Amino acid sequence: MSLDMEQFHESFFDETAEHLDEMERLLMALDLEQPDAGELDSIFRAAHSIKGGSGIFGFEALGTVTHVMENLLDRARDGSLALSADLMDLLLKTGDTLRAILDAYRNQQEPDWDSVNQASEALEQWLTSQQPSTENSGDEQSEGYGFFAAPAEGSNDYEAYGFFDETVQGTDDDPSFGFFEPVEAPAEEGDAFGFFEDETPSSTAVANADYINSLLEDGTSEAAQAQTQSAQSANTKPEPNDPPQAATSGAATAQSGKTASTTPDTGQKNANKDSNKESSSIRVDIQKVDQLINLVGEMVITQSMLQEIGKQVEGATGERLESVLNELERNTRELQESVMAVRMLPISFAFSRFPRVVRDLSGKLGKKVQLVVEGGDTELDKGLIEKLTDPLTHLVRNSVDHGVESPERRREAGKPETGTVTLRAIQHGGNVVVEIVDDGGGLNRDKILEKAMERGIDVPSNPSDQAVWSLVMEPGFSTADAVSDVSGRGVGMDVVRQNLEALGGRVDIQSEPGEGTSFFIHLPLTLAIVDGMGVSVGNETFIVPLVNILESMAPESGAVRTLGGTDQLLAVRDQFWPVIPLHRVMDVDEAQAKHPGEGIMVLVESGRRRFALQVDDLVGQQQVVIKSLEQNYRRVPGIAGATIMGDGSVALILDTEALADLAKPVEREEAASHE
């Protein structure tokens, strides 16, 4: 049995993670004043689905928490529970707890039951603290405890609690006693309400005493409050009791009748929506998709070869063949585009977490920040989106922490107190540009320069603004006055740049004092494609990632100087660049390669290295699909991967960073042998 179930675990985990993301997104978007019924329904459904799944697979901790959460949400959605920012906080935190539990189960560990119990207790307390107000609106809805709602939803798919019938009867007779009975019942049963076990016996006793007292004083409405105390609510917010708590048998019956009648509707609606969702997407192993992409790529090459052959056919047959081949070309291209699109996801998958990040962080820092998200439907490769999340998080946190000023400062500067951080994605040809823009104080040129000197970072004399801004991405650089736990440890920005460069992207910074800072991340559309420059040496063609190329030039005579035997330097505008002859590092027959003075110098910058790559010719710029060498062979120093050219041949993609490392020992060796 357990074996049979385990194969579904992974998809349950995935789905649960998606439900949690969805829940968080909806919670963040929820209008507290006028909550959208549909959205509340969706949040409820997410909790409900998690609960249902965890029940099936026996993930008790998830079920426990989502059960209470679901009760709370159910009350919120029927309007008997007022929404507030505090409640949102609680629900978001619960979401975090659920994620932690999910991770634990995913890693086959036992979840942290303390946090599980805490989470469900916190929710439970909220429910009970809202009790009096619910009582008042008792006309509309059933009583406040979660399990009171349960029977109302019984026709949906809740567990029918045996004690419900008694409870209703109890309520009929005496509304106040009606509350206490169900509290005890689950405790005795040791059902999902584990958190009641500790407090129920004593608190009930106290509450009973209170109840008797209050009954003596002024009747049932007081009893409701006594009951509230009994639940030991931390955030009790008793709202004024409007009409006295006359939950007569008639009212009680009316309630159950009403809820019962509405239930089938909602149930059906849920079912409909769920089925829509299921049929609109399928889960596919990513390897299957990649295989598809591979095959289509091959087909494109075959098709172009076919087209070449077709051109050689003459006469009437040739014409017919040509039109058919054109048709084939169109279809092939469309097929390729559609297949590539399978891996693409809207970038909102990466953006969706940021409203939460900004909200939490600005709260912590005492700043007022609103996040504007634009272009969330811009599509990016799935792998890219996953790897983009961390650098983006860092940049967004950085904008909130360092970019946006405190409300006082903003007031002084004549700006609105609430700062704005804009997250924007735009597709730009074969690239996607992600912008993180804040309207804060901007970067401080002098401070950055001062800090850079202090940290011993090389600074060119009289640098351009652009050069100064890029200093913040240097390793070990941080301008934060105080090291906070938010940012300012000086690790991060350089890691951000490294990570983005590893994705084939680059970062530009723009900043205006007093007006804000913008980070522009330029990314390729997919991880599998790189913008490259084809260079040739001898008979071989290599691809240099365009992101690493500063410029290419045919050196003037005398610009290349020889140093200590073999090492060469290229003088470009008063700067000297070490020359790496590509034919030497890539082991191409030297006889075929051109003399340094005749070839082309490609100025390459990679990480912190700069060098001039000496090649014979530039073949041209093109987008190439990256293929792994390791799949069938092994890693090759200086090579990042391979690609298949239009004619079906293989070209190697250079790893510029490794190339610099590769060149050094070779040069040293040769220099040594010359001595």
Next chain:
Amino acid sequence: MSNEEKLARAANEQGQEYLTFTLSDESYALDILQVKEIRGYEAVTKIANAPEFIKGVINLRGDIVPVIDLRIKFNVGQATYDEFTIVMVLQIQGRYVGVVVDSVSDVVTLTSDEIRPAPNFGVAFDSEYLIGLASVGDGMVILVDIEKLITSDEMGLVEAAAEQPGGIATPGE
């Protein structure tokens, strides 16, 4: 798969099918189930700083596949390339590798009775990579444990092997 297992497999009544190929004037055979396809030699893309017997990589329907020349590796015959040069694409432990040979001759079925122990000398391959000898027709074929050979450190075709001494040293190391 160990030699014993291979022999055990070969011991079943139907015997096992082997593909025979030649290197110079020696005749070899390998388990046909490991042969993915046979194709003509085409231009390869050279890999920098790789040993001479690794000719480079080719595009096999979107996969980048290394091609090795056993004639160079074992120093038999002349490593010439013309339109008759053959590349056997093998699938070994989930990886593809192309092996250049002079020609591919035949498919033979051999049972374990027909396979005799390999000699320690007289053939290009180290006896470590041989399963045994068998007579086919009026000639003799040498059965090669191609899986063991390809994944060996000596070939340096897989990552782990390359990092050990004797594998392909990266320049400067």
